[in-house]
Amino acid sequence: MTTLLEVSGLSTHYVAARGTRVTRAVEDVSFSLEAGRTLGIVGESGSGKTTLALTLMRLLPPGARIASGSVRFEGEDIFTKSNSEMRAIRGKRMAMILQDPMASLNPLFTVGDQIAETLRAHEQMPRRGAWTRARDLLAAVRIAVPERRVGEYPHEMSGGMRQRVVGAIAISCEPKLLIADEPTTSLDLTIQAQYLQLLREIQRERDLAMIFITHNLGIVAKMCDDVAVMYAGRLVEFGPVRRIFDAPAHPYTRALIESIPRLGDPTARLTAIDGQPPDPAALPPGCAFHPRCPLVVDRCRVEAPPEVRVAVAHHARCWLASERPT
Amino acid sequence: MTALLEARGLTKLFPVGRGLFGRGGGAVRAVDGISFAIEPGRTLGIVGESGCGKTTTAKLLLKLEEPTAGEILFDGTDVTRLNGDGLHHYRRSIQAVFQDPFASLSPRMRVSAIIAEPLITHERLEGPEVASRVARLLDVVGLPARARDLFPHEFSGGQRQRIAIARALALSPRLVILDEPVSALDVSIRAQILNLLRDLQRDLGLAYLFIAHDLAAVAHMSHTIAVMYLGRIVEMGAAVDVATHPAHPYTQALFAAALPAHPDEARDGIVLMGEVPSPLNPPAGCRFHPRCPQVMPRCSKEEPQLQSAAGVAVACHLYDKP
Numbered sequence: 346m347t348t349l350l351e352v353s354g355l356s357t358h359y360v361a362a363r364g365t366r367v368t369r370a371v372e373d374v375s376f377s378l379e380a381g382r383t384l385g386i387v388g389e390s391g392s393g394k395t396t397l398a399l400t401l402m403r404l405l406p407p408g409a410r411i412a413s414g415s416v417r418f419e420g421e422d423i424f425t426k427s428n429s430e431m432r433a434i435r436g437k438r439m440a441m442i443l444q445d446p447m448a449s450l451n452p453l454f455t456v457g458d459q460i461a462e463t464l465r466a467h468e469q470m471p472r473r474g475a476w477t478r479a480r481d482l483l484a485a486v487r488i489a490v491p492e493r494r495v496g497e498y499p500h501e502m503s504g505g506m507r508q509r510v511v512g513a514i515a516i517s518c519e520p521k522l523l524i525a526d527e528p529t530t531s532l533d534l535t536i537q538a539q540y541l542q543l544l545r546e547i548q549r550e551r552d553l554a555m556i557f558i559t560h561n562l563g564i565v566a567k568m569c570d571d572v573a574v575m576y577a578g579r580l581v582e583f584g585p586v587r588r589i590f591d592a593p594a595h596p597y598t599r600a601l602i603e604s605i606p607r608l609g610d611p612t613a614r615l616t617a618i619d620g621q622p623p624d625p626a627a628l629p630p631g632c633a634f635h636p637r638c639p640l641v642v643d644r645c646r647v648e649a650p651p652e653v654r655v656a657v658a659h660h661a662r663c664w665l666a667s668e669r670p671t
Numbered sequence: 672m673t674a675l676l677e678a679r680g681l682t683k684l685f686p687v688g689r690g691l692f693g694r695g696g697g698a699v700r701a702v703d704g705i706s707f708a709i710e711p712g713r714t715l716g717i718v719g720e721s722g723c724g725k726t727t728t729a730k731l732l733l734k735l736e737e738p739t740a741g742e743i744l745f746d747g748t749d750v751t752r753l754n755g756d757g758l759h760h761y762r763r764s765i766q767a768v769f770q771d772p773f774a775s776l777s778p779r780m781r782v783s784a785i786i787a788e789p790l791i792t793h794e795r796l797e798g799p800e801v802a803s804r805v806a807r808l809l810d811v812v813g814l815p816a817r818a819r820d821l822f823p824h825e826f827s828g829g830q831r832q833r834i835a836i837a838r839a840l841a842l843s844p845r846l847v848i849l850d851e852p853v854s855a856l857d858v859s860i861r862a863q864i865l866n867l868l869r870d871l872q873r874d875l876g877l878a879y880l881f882i883a884h885d886l887a888a889v890a891h892m893s894h895t896i897a898v899m900y901l902g903r904i905v906e907m908g909a910a911v912d913v914a915t916h917p918a919h920p921y922t923q924a925l926f927a928a929a930l931p932a933h934p935d936e937a938r939d940g941i942v943l944m945g946e947v948p949s950p951l952n953p954p955a956g957c958r959f960h961p962r963c964p965q966v967m968p969r970c971s972k973e974e975p976q977l978q979s980a981a982g983v984a985v986a987c988h989l990y991d992k993p
Contacts, residue, residue, distance in 0.1 A: 389857040503946055533720040534884065535943045538928035542942050560858050563930025586934050604862035606891035607932045608914050614869075615862035615891070621827045622857060637859075 349521055349554050350378040350401070355414030357393075357400045368626045370396040372578040374414070375652075378571075380521065383548070383555045385565035385586070387601070388575035389622045394558045397575070398524050401556075402441060403431050419521065437467045440515035444527040446507035449514075450499040456483070456510045457495035460517055467518045482513040487543055505536035509543070516547060523548075526558040541568060562605060566590065571658075574598045577623050577633035580652075584659030594653075594661035597634050632664070640665055674708035674744070675878050676732070676765075676846055681705050681741035683727050687951060699950045701727040703902035704741065707895075709846060712872065714879040716893030716910065718886055718925065722950055723899040725882045729848050732880065733767055734758075745846075763793055766839035770851035772831030776823040782809075782834055783819040789841045808837040813867060829860035836867070846878045854884065865892060886929040890914040898922045901950055901958040908983025918985040921959045957988065965989060 357371040371393045378384050388394040399405050401416055403423060416423050418439065423431065443449050451459060460482055461475035470478065476495070483491035486509040499507055508528065515523055525544070529537040545568065548555055557568055565572050565586060572589045574582040574597065582595040593599040603616035620637040623629055629636055635645040642664065650664045682705075684698040702724040709715045717725045730736040732743060734750070742749045750761050769775045776785055786808055787801045796804065809818055812833040823831055832852065839847055849868065853861040865888065871877060881892050889896060889910075896913040898906040898921065906919040917923045924943045945962045948954055954961050960970040970988055980990035 389859060505946060533947070534886070534925060534928045535720060536946060538942050539944075561930065562858075563932065566931045566934045566936070590933050601858060604859060605932055606862075606865070606885075606887040608887045608890055608926070608929060615866055617862040617866050618859040619863075621829060621860060 351417040356412040385569035392575040393578040437518040439522040442525040594666040677744040716889035719899035724902040766844040767848040
């Protein structure tokens with residue numbers, strides 16, 4: 346299998362007050378993603394998952410600085426690309442779906458115009474051809490009566506339908522990688538199920554690799570092949586989805602899985618994680634999880650643990666993790 | 672057991688103005704003739720998608736909206752006709768905790784003032800007694816005593832939700848309405864708040880009306896679950912039964928759409944087609960029939976009534992007795 350995306354030693358910091366205040370939003374993150382696979386990046390607010398996604402797309406806000414590391418996409422280092430080369434990659438070879446479709450769409454243009462815009466910019470398609478293709482893309486994201494819908498404005502559509510339009514824009518230039526940042530958080534349950542099924546079908550049809558950024562382990566369980574768990578800017582555990590759910594190596598991952606209520610098991614008391622996620626601008630010394638960790642030992646308080654190999658393709662950053670038989 | 676609160680045929684229509692003086696328009700049937708009961712110390716969970724009427728139901732119970740028809744009995748008295756002292760007493764007995772603890776706490780008040788406000792307005796307590804009650808409430812919800820002197824912005828989301836719970840408990844209510852109490856919180860904090868709410872129910876004998884999108888959380892917290900669709904209750908029964916053996920096709924689809932807790936549970940079950948129709952003009956007959964995978968000819972003509980079948984109450988023609 347071919348490696349589509351390779352991230353190694355990536356650190357992204359936000360620098361404020363003339364460099365005197367540094368927030369380590371992403372710190373020393375490494376992972377790789379193969380073509381056609383789905384990776385879930387899980388973490389709470391402030392864990393750095395969105396900053397990581399923005400770094401991959403090179404869409405960081407001013408004040409953010411890539412401090413170290415590299416990102417290779419289809420074998421090329423994207424940090425050495427010029428801005429115009431990057432513009433040609435974004436939207437064409439890697440695309441993104443954000444949480445709120447109303448914020449991604451322009452209320453003043455028809456959805457047809459907005460899909461056609463991407464095609465005209467990247468593929469130099471003529472106006473009429475792009476419009477026809479926009480209609481086909483709406484059909485591809487299972488929107489009924491696409492020939493009528495293509496001329497409608499975003500406000501004429503429901504939330505679920507708008508998110509489908511965003512999906513149509515994302516796949517319009519046949520990208521290899523789709524990054525979805527909380528794509529279904531604003532949708533109702535049955536609409537979410539429809540959308541997740543649609544993404545999976547599109548992935549199968551087009552051999553697309555996907556990165557799901559979410560705080561919801563249920564989405565990971567349903568959609569992903571691999572999971573990366575982030576805590577306070579660091580990737581604390583990475584591995585195949587079944588391994589992570591059956592034998593999590595990091596206490597944070599284990600606690601997250603145990604804190605979720607399960608259907609059909611209503612009497613059990615939930616395992617709560619004490620305390621709260623740390624402020625990314627003022628991380629505790631040592632392992633950032635140590636103040637909340639039930640298994641903390643003295644070493645955790647002073648020294649940050651290195652990445653340890655637990656099994657094939659399964660890594661964790663914890664002093665207590667060690668290689669285990671699969 | 673006698674019910675603490677009972678709703679009978681509760682209905683709320685929102686007229687939609689069309690033309691001068693809003694005449695000639697239709698009405699959104701937000702809640703349409705629903706009946707349920709909440710027993711002391713128990714939890715009724717309401718699930719359903721946006722527009723199903725669950726938040727309107729909460730507002731009706733809180734008397735933030737007046738029902739168009741139907742009655743709400745609290746301890747056997749109809750509260751829709753209450754005024755004066757009776758209403759004052761009712762408002763003390765029923766409190767609410769809302770979704771967003773960033774919006775529900777005044778940023779200009781210290782925590783002690785936020786929690787003490789209902790004590791001062793409703794109980795006319797004096798300084799030292801207020802202070803001791805505030806201290807006890809902070810302890811009950813697991814906040815340190817020094818929290819008293821801080822402002823809401825100095826707390827995280829989970830701690831703010833604890834402040835909101837402390838204020839709701841200040842007047843020793845008997846029913847607390849929880850409208851999406853953990854949806855705005857981080858995943859690792861949700862279990863803390865759900866555990867706290869369960870402990871408070873056990874220790875104080877509180878009854879809850881629990882409204883949430885997260886089906887597993889509702890199933891975890893509730894004794895009874897009511898499933899709503901377009902203003903109607905389509906299924907109601909013991910939480911375990913509804914969650915594990917849903918009877919109504921909509922409930923089945925809803926629980927099939929719930930996200931799995933483990934990759935091995937990932938089901939590609941029933942995925943409903945289409946979206947929830949507008950409550951302004953709900954479909955004739957059974958409101959779910961245009962999306963129902965098991966639709967029959969009579970579903971578009973006759974509206975099914977709640978009837979008992981398979982241990983729960985369900986409104987579906989599949990369970991009609993011949």
